[in-house]
Amino acid sequence: MVFKVIVGAIEIAVLVACAYFGYQWAIHPDETYEPWLFLGGLVFVALEIVRRYEIHLIKREGKNLTPGELVKHSEELRKQFQEEIYKCRAEKLRKDVIIRHVNRMDSYPETDDNGKGISPWFRAGLLDTYHKGIMVGLRFGTLSEGPDGWRFTNYKENEEGDIKVYMVGKIPYENIEGVNFDGDEYYYFPHIFCHFANKGEPYEEIVFCEEIDMGNGHPYYKEIAKYDEVRENSRSWGGEYFA
Template identity: 25%
Template structure:
């Protein structure tokens, strides 16, 4: 993840020019060129280098919309441009097709690129670079920073600042959440339930059901404790089947395999960097701590989810693959 935040370029033509210059700088060449302009038949590409066997498509996106809308649009763009390249018979030899965007990196798009290569049996790689990757590639290239970002100043201590910010938050939470963190759940005098809210959510305090895109903006969970880089919350109780070979699942019993049923808690981990702030007193709707987070993991704030056994004396943990 980039440690600086360059402003996204709002002009489509300027974004294509930046991508062209960036790839020339990365590969120490001047062979990357723009493939026509608006109004020309671009055959699904914006930039190419015959020497490097690379073609590039640039996608400047309106980031004011819902993220899931942008991702779906990008995936449609990727498939549409690949179909155009195939049908138009691009007369340029290439082994890699890059899709670059002002939208951020996202694993769903990376996975889609892999799947479309397999499904269409493509002979070239399909690679997605979101704005996070572009930032990482451009941040040490002074000439490009000056050309495209004017008076932007690179702060050399941004990694340190991010580390110190998270450490300060950890210390603050340890101090102010002592009524929960210093006791086992059964010994707490205060209820463990808290409200996890998307800082930019619009559903609260109304129904906390998934919206039309399958995403949430708030829900209740019980605080479990801290881990080395964030907070842990219990947000469900399940029963799983554990087999003799130590595999496990939620489904029907596997034929020919012995198993035992284990009651487990579903635990989500929220990284300190995804916690913007909290209100320890809550409000008139829920008088308990409200944690304001980035819900950026498929509609949830958890960077990782695991399960642990609720059986007395057990210390078993079960991780999702």
């Protein structure tokens, strides 16, 4: 997103410069403004090449996929995850999964206790899929209703909370490199290998969801609020953490 904004700003600047030099050339035909206009044209061509082939030219953490490749990758993972979710619900199995950072594979199975950033691997609950990826449960607790919306329950004031919710991380398929559904000798549940491509985390966003029983063992996770909104409300109206 930031990259696209920068490219757009450069394009606008070059367009203004070309318009200026073009005007000067029109009123002063004897002056040598042609090189500047030629340079502006080259910049536009270069920006168009970068825009079209950005995914191949710029290396960033995550899978560098064309739109067609992303569709194929997403559909393959969607089918696999939905099959796993349906199996767990039908057989009443645990929903545990291990989220692992592909750039720090050697950190497993040891735990990282330095307290800096998110752990290279951690346990979560595979709750459901959504249109772009999977929903994993990070924590379960309560929220309380405040003047501006939902906030963390203030346990110091002996609040009990107004609603029970999951803190849910949404992981898009493009941030998932692969899955081992069989587990290993340490943890027998699925291992999901992710790119922590969003500020050092695998999620595109974190939200709070209420679990609604749809009958026959099929829950629905209704989004109640976004994590950032709840955290901001909590700073103003009490509640230090989610639990």
